[in-house]
Amino acid sequence: MPNKLKKLPRNFFNRSTILVAHEILGTFLVHTVEGEQRIGRVVEVEAYLGPTDLAAHTSKGLTHRTRAMFGPPGHAYVYLVYGMHTCMNVVTEPEGTGTAILLRALEPVQNVPAKTSGPALLCKAMGITLADYGRDLCGDDFHFAMDPSAEPISVVERPRIGVDYAGEWAQKPLRFYVEGNKYISKK
């Protein structure tokens, strides 16, 4: 268990997406579900760099679905994939930029009832659904927090998963994870 946690302010997210992707690793996602705090430590993420990034949903421009990803930083962009799974992103950079960070794996910390390795599995385990689309991530019941006394971590950079359709963008090292962590979704 971590020591005292300090909630991340909105300006944490209003910075370069790649920087935020690095720095969000090792922080804690806190979600209160039915009065109970579920906590998972972020160990794997991917950066999606906006309309020029052919792997990003915002490369199709502003649509009903991508509205939240073009919204202000520090909010949740949740979407449905393959007709049955939900994935969660954290919106970064100023409103209108269309950048976000996909959560790919958490390390269970507290009140986490199921597997958290994989973007859809972690949503299920943390109780995140499409109802959380566009939700503020700087509130009491849904936020990220850091342990100021935590040891530094080593970050591994790899190509993103499942974006082979994105041409040269598929090769860019925009997947980041905590080196050696047991809960990484894929090798």
Next chain:
DNA sequence: AGCGGGATCCAT
């Protein structure tokens, strides 16, 4: 109005 595909997961 219809069609094809997807930032996944699990069983085979």
Next chain:
DNA sequence: TGGATCCCGCTC
């Protein structure tokens, strides 16, 4: 390796 399963975005 393929099936589940449905919303989105594009085309007709």
